[in-house]
Amino acid sequence: MKKMTSMIAAAVLTAGVGAAEFMVECENFPQADGFVVEYMGKASQGKYLRMNKKGATVSTRTAIPEAGDYYLWVRDYTMCGNSRKAVIYLNGKKVGTFGDKKTADGKGGVWQWNRSLLKSHLEAGELVIKLVSQSEYTRFDMIILTTDENYKPEGSVDDVAELELFD
Numbered sequence: 001m002k003k004m005t006s007m008i009a010a011a012v013l014t015a016g017v018g019a020a021e022f023m024v025e026c027e028n029f030p031q032a033d034g035f036v037v038e039y040m041g042k043a044s045q046g047k048y049l050r051m052n053k054k055g056a057t058v059s060t061r062t063a064i065p066e067a068g069d070y071y072l073w074v075r076d077y078t079m080c081g082n083s084r085k086a087v088i089y090l091n092g093k094k095v096g097t098f099g100d101k102k103t104a105d106g107k108g109g110v111w112q113w114n115r116s117l118l119k120s121h122l123e124a125g126e127l128v129i130k131l132v133s134q135s136e137y138t139r140f141d142m143i144i145l146t147t148d149e150n151y152k153p154e155g156s157v158d159d160v161a162e163l164e165l166f167d
């Protein structure tokens with residue numbers, strides 16, 4: 001069995017019959033140039049990862065105990081603009097771009113959950129999660145991977161918009 005190279009919080013919960021769910025706190029990604037951990041009471045565990053420059057890249061490794069088709073949820077901070085974003089890759093494959101987007105009431109400065117459009121088939125075993133910042137001031141709090149298509153993280157709104165995908 002491969003030794004995990006970073007100590008990230010990966011909890012396996014049961015979200016429904018046959019469903020698997022993983023949570024990763026973004027502040028637990030390894031330290032890397034262009035990223036800083038900051039503190040905010042409204043963030044999960046009180047901490048989040050802030051990206052400080054365009055193109056900054058960081059990866060972490062975790063283990064998937066069971067194969068399945070997973071949806072990726074990201075808790076990110078929106079300023080209601082269109083500039084603070086980052087791309088997430090799972091095992092080298094682009095899953096989506098997350099970050100700033102318009103809010104229902106037009107007010108920024110809030111944490112939001114956003115989900116990938118497509119599910120990713122992941123085999124049991126090592127999973128590499130990579131973030132590539134597209135700008136300064138992108139903030140990610142937490143990532144959830146779930147096989148439950150109907151799952152919504154606590155605190156998400158019903159009209160969560162799904163974000164653009166890259167091929």
Ligand SMILES: [Ca+2]
Nearest residue numbers: 025044047141
């Ligand atoms: Ca967090």
